[in-house]
Amino acid sequence: MNPKTDELDVTIDPENAERGGTSPPDARGFRPPAATAAPASTPGPAGNEVGRVELKDLSAFYGSNHAVRGIDVTFEPNRVTAIIGPSGCGKSTMVRCVNRMHEEIPGARSEGQILLDGIDLKGPRVDVVAVRRAVGMVFQKPNPFPTMSVYDNVAAGLKLTGAPRKTIEAKVEDALKGAGLWDEVSDRLDSPGMGLSGGQQQRLCIARALAVDPEVLLMDEPCSSLDPIATLRIEELISQLKERVTIAIVTHNMQQAARVADTTAFMLNGDLVEVASTDKIFTNPDDERTEQYVSGKFG
Amino acid sequence: MEGQTRVEFRDTLANLEERGLDGLNLVITALDRVVESIQSSDIELAQIVVANDDVIDGRYLEVHQAILTLLATQAPVATDLRLIAALLHIMKNIERMGDQCVNIAKMIPLAGNDPPKDQRMVDNLTTMGEQVRSLITQARKAFHDRDVEAARDLVRQDDIVDNLNKECFRIALEVGDDPDMREWAMTMMLVSRAIERIGDNAVDIGEQVAFIVTGLFREFEDASHPGEDVNDIPG
Numbered sequence: 001m002n003p004k005t006d007e008l009d010v011t012i013d014p015e016n017a018e019r020g021g022t023s024p025p026d027a028r029g030f031r032p033p034a035a036t037a038a039p040a041s042t043p044g045p046a047g048n049e050v051g052r053v054e055l056k057d058l059s060a061f062y063g064s065n066h067a068v069r070g071i072d073v074t075f076e077p078n079r080v081t082a083i084i085g086p087s088g089c090g091k092s093t094m095v096r097c098v099n100r101m102h103e104e105i106p107g108a109r110s111e112g113q114i115l116l117d118g119i120d121l122k123g124p125r126v127d128v129v130a131v132r133r134a135v136g137m138v139f140q141k142p143n144p145f146p147t148m149s150v151y152d153n154v155a156a157g158l159k160l161t162g163a164p165r166k167t168i169e170a171k172v173e174d175a176l177k178g179a180g181l182w183d184e185v186s187d188r189l190d191s192p193g194m195g196l197s198g199g200q201q202q203r204l205c206i207a208r209a210l211a212v213d214p215e216v217l218l219m220d221e222p223c224s225s226l227d228p229i230a231t232l233r234i235e236e237l238i239s240q241l242k243e244r245v246t247i248a249i250v251t252h253n254m255q256q257a258a259r260v261a262d263t264t265a266f267m268l269n270g271d272l273v274e275v276a277s278t279d280k281i282f283t284n285p286d287d288e289r290t291e292q293y294v295s296g297k298f299g
Numbered sequence: 300m301e302g303q304t305r306v307e308f309r310d311t312l313a314n315l316e317e318r319g320l321d322g323l324n325l326v327i328t329a330l331d332r333v334v335e336s337i338q339s340s341d342i343e344l345a346q347i348v349v350a351n352d353d354v355i356d357g358r359y360l361e362v363h364q365a366i367l368t369l370l371a372t373q374a375p376v377a378t379d380l381r382l383i384a385a386l387l388h389i390m391k392n393i394e395r396m397g398d399q400c401v402n403i404a405k406m407i408p409l410a411g412n413d414p415p416k417d418q419r420m421v422d423n424l425t426t427m428g429e430q431v432r433s434l435i436t437q438a439r440k441a442f443h444d445r446d447v448e449a450a451r452d453l454v455r456q457d458d459i460v461d462n463l464n465k466e467c468f469r470i471a472l473e474v475g476d477d478p479d480m481r482e483w484a485m486t487m488m489l490v491s492r493a494i495e496r497i498g499d500n501a502v503d504i505g506e507q508v509a510f511i512v513t514g515l516f517r518e519f520e521d522a523s524h525p526g527e528d529v530n531d532i533p534g
Contacts, residue, residue, distance in 0.1 A: 283377065290377075291377045295375070295378065
């Protein structure tokens with residue numbers, strides 16, 4: 001294991017470690033790349049409970065604007081959770097808190113806890129780089145690194161870890177296969193990533209996120225700039241990927257939430273109005289506001 | 300927040316519900332006519348009922364097709380989706396009620412032009428017809444008003460119909476030895492049975508009211524577990 005890896009690894013404060021019980025903290029936290037080299041391509045057995053994200057009383061602010069108002073929600077492992085709600089309801093802000101991107105905006109801050117498998121991602125000794133490796137993100141618009149080849153786009157994160165070339169090659173292939181892109185690009189790995197179609201670029205971004213073996217994948221409107229066929233391919237991919245990562249997807253497309261998500265959370269004006277099985281949300285929601293929104297009566 | 304969105308969809312759905320429930324008015328007309336043709340042995344009137352069943356079948360097809368279009372184009376969810384599922388269900392009930400009226404209408408010629416009649420039987424069937432007519436009206440109103448209590452009350456109303464149906468059986472047993480009279484009475488028992496089935500369909504429509512409102516489907520009265528109180532739908 002190279003020293004750089006250790007540096008990126010999450011340190012857990014002793015208090016949390018004690019509460020955590022028997023297992024050593026590094027086994028429960030974000031797996032260092034060296035440790036995941038072998039099991040990466042072998043998804044855990046059924047009941048693999050790695051990657052549970054719990055938001056506890058999470059609030060997010062832009063200056064004095066209270067954008068997310070004390071919400072509690074859990075993203076279960078091997079499940080897709082969709083977050084729906086009208087524009088400005090705080091859904092993107094909420095997921096951006098999870099990989100600590102929200103705090104990058106000047107004047108922005110968050111309160112409350114975000115636990116990944118029991119570890120507080122906002123803890124004082126947690127390395128933000130490690131958080132972002134454990135919690136990958138895919139954005140609205142495909143954003144491959146413009147100057148890099150297909151291969152380098154996927155390998156970029158791995159190269160930072162200083163992994164050996166052979167390992168990187170294997171992981172790039174695995175990630176591209178995981179993103180359903182390998183068959184389309186295996187013969188042009190050296191061509192520019194920007195040369196791919198929009199849908200392929202988005203899957204390239206998913207491959208890039210997968211390459212570092214995240215436990216959680218956040219997707220913020222991942223299909224909103226794609227055509228219907230590319231959208232359906234991403235949706236199919238999401239159903240496959242949930243076997244290996246926890247997925248939270250922000251979407252404006254309610255039918256997309258209905259198609260891909262196991263659980264759906266409805267947000268309104270920064271509050272979490274209702275979270276329940278997708279089936280329930282779309283057939284018989286409890287809250288009148290959820291009913292109104294999913295039926296398209298406002299929003 | 301209270302926007303005027305999906306106005307066209309909501310109008311279409313509301314019109315569809317109205318067209319569907321109006322199918323019950325067609326059933327009431329058919330029922331009134333068959334009861335009248337029993338009273339007066341009016342074979343022509345019975346034949347009109349048979350011919351007019353095409354209107355009820357046409358209404359079924361019309362609403363069914365419009366529902367498919369809404370499902371395909373509007374992706375209805377939540378209460379809208381439950382209403383649409385319930386409409387699909389009750390259209391089948393309405394179509395079946397129309398068919399039962401046809402069954403009755405076709406039995407009237409079997410009894411002949413001027414059959415011997417037992418007035419108690421005719422009165423009993425007339426009362427049944429009135430009671431079922433009232434059930435249908437109540438089911439239509441309960442559906443329109445989303446009134447679960449009125450829908451549940453249909454079970455009680457239907458018990459009256461069931462008792463009248465049993466009474467027809469008793470009267471048939473007592474009509475005497477005249478073969479023509481016995482044949483007529485047997486035919487009237489089948490008529491009674493058909494009217495009773497129309498009442499059951501009205502109760503089914505009531506169950507759909509509870510489904511729209513609560514999201515749960517339970518039979519109000521489970522024929523395979525008679526006497527058990529199944530009116531415990533929460534909400």
